[in-house]
Amino acid sequence: MISFEKFTMMDDIPIYQQIVLFLKRGIVAGVIADGDELPSRRVLSTLLGVNPNTVQKAYRQLEEESLIRSHSGAKSFVVLEGGRAKQIKAELLKNDVQSIIHAMKQSGISRSEALGLMDTLWEEGI
Amino acid sequence: MISFEKFTMMDDIPIYQQIVLFLKRGIVAGVIADGDELPSRRVLSTLLGVNPNTVQKAYRQLEEESLIRSHSGAKSFVVLEGGRAKQIKAELLKNDVQSIIHAMKQSGISRSEALGLMDTLWEEGI
Amino acid sequence: MISFEKFTMMDDIPIYQQIVLFLKRGIVAGVIADGDELPSRRVLSTLLGVNPNTVQKAYRQLEEESLIRSHSGAKSFVVLEGGRAKQIKAELLKNDVQSIIHAMKQSGISRSEALGLMDTLWEEGI
């Protein structure tokens, strides 16, 4: 059973997306693997203190991305086909880069400055 | 008095650094300004459910960075000289870029791929 | 390995600052040089009969001043780049002058009297 103990709620993104992200990060970190069982909507919603519909929305998106499989009346499980974890890793990375780009643009940083910064810092950290 | 209501604890960075970050992000966001009063070590520690020493460690680092000023027996205040907020903004941004670079390196992404990704995503988001 | 045999505890300054001072004086005196190995926190704390945290606090300050370098899991070493010893010498001297000035002010000595005293004594000692 996947543990949501380490889940910490933030208030700047929709909760259902936070649940989705939590799962994806767990997959990337290797904590969540193919075949793992998910808590039921009811259980998780009371655990997180949120509306069951919020959890439902998260599970639905995960199902649309084929990351979990739910059989009505039965338990839900994680489905991770080969190479899928890598894909998600790339997806999360892309999101992070995009949010940094967003912050840079708002700071008035130019594209060349941004590339220069990344180039410099890349080297620094060897 | 600076509010810590929106403070959410995470478990992957030391708590004292989270407190430091919270303050810095508040400064960058413009929620925290020069002259703002900080809660006392004791007050904040009980509020966060954390040991007073942990808060003390955070406050100390902030004072070493000249972001707050503490006088024994008196309250502590934020000190923000001209242009300091911009500096911090740049510092936080740099940290974000560095952590992304770290993640990329661990994913086996090359420098040119990283620069290419940023270049592409920069344009996309126009 | 740096020897702390000659370390003598005083009770008017915080212990962690005494450890910092001891190192700095050793550097200025030329007894401690670049690359010297420091005793571990645990070892030094039992040697001085002091809590490990107190030593940790001293080492941390030294690291923040870039005088030592600590890597988790590895030993700590002194780092002295060119000209750094001279800087520290000047710093210690400044501290001494400041504490004397403090004493003078508390004795009700005026600035001109202080300068006169120093001027006179300077000549005497030729």
Next chain:
Amino acid sequence: MISFEKFTMMDDIPIYQQIVLFLKRGIVAGVIADGDELPSRRVLSTLLGVNPNTVQKAYRQLEEESLIRSHSGAKSFVVLEGGRAKQIKAELLKNDVQSIIHAMKQSGISRSEALGLMDTLWEEGI
């Protein structure tokens, strides 16, 4: 009875002078006053773990400076006539200034630089 609990031995000045200094500093600090009783030579020597002659030498100098009075076979007492404490304060201060001047000369600092430093630092500390 004057307490020597806070006495800490240093190894760069003769012990008997350290004892003399300890008394004088106590007088300046107001911890030691006129009429205070001194521990006997024997008692103090065992307490400090030094030779009785060393204590004797210290007491002798103090007597020569009329700071204590010893009646053979009887106890020794501090003698502080009016204004004497101030004199000692000035004497100790002078010593401190001299030792700083000594350090400065060895650092190759010129007289005018020294006076300039003191002048600057005097103002800084308001």
Next chain:
DNA sequence: GTGGTCTAGACCACA
């Protein structure tokens, strides 16, 4: 082993 973080609490000086 090493350094780093944290708890739970005491005691101090300052005001």
Next chain:
DNA sequence: GTGGTCTAGACCACA
């Protein structure tokens, strides 16, 4: 009240 220092110890990651 406030901040600052310190103890006694636990637990963690890294190597």
